[in-house]
Amino acid sequence: MTDGWVFLSVTVLIAVGVFLNGVRFSRMRKNPFVGRSLFGQPIQGTELSIHHIRWIGKIQMIFAPVFLLFAAAMTFGFFGPVEGITIIKFN
Incomplete structure (x- = not known):
């Protein structure tokens, strides 16, 4: 099982790199x-x-934050429990 914070950290690094x-x-x-x-x-x-090369760059700049939001929503449990990832909860 992967900790949600580790998953979110790796996702942030990937999204920043793609952006x-x-x-x-x-x-x-x-x-x-x-x-x-x-x-x-x-x-x-x-x-x-x-x-076309500039267009590819613009597409990457658009979808990197979308990817990050999707992964964050998955990590915080907005889509329900995800197998293999411990959901981040603020108590």
Whole structure:
């Protein structure tokens, strides 16, 4: 069984990371994947326009807080008991 505070802490770290990555992508001026390779293979995404890369960043910035709210609601028991997570209660 996982403690609710641990689950919520990890969720906060993930949401902040995704949000900051979205800020990074939404401010890009050129495609960072063009001309790069990983293990000798070209990276997928080199054909994306800067408009699409910025759009991906904006989507990440929108859904990171939504993910955090959903996980917090689940952790505090708004959806009922969740198997494997101890619900956080303020007594």
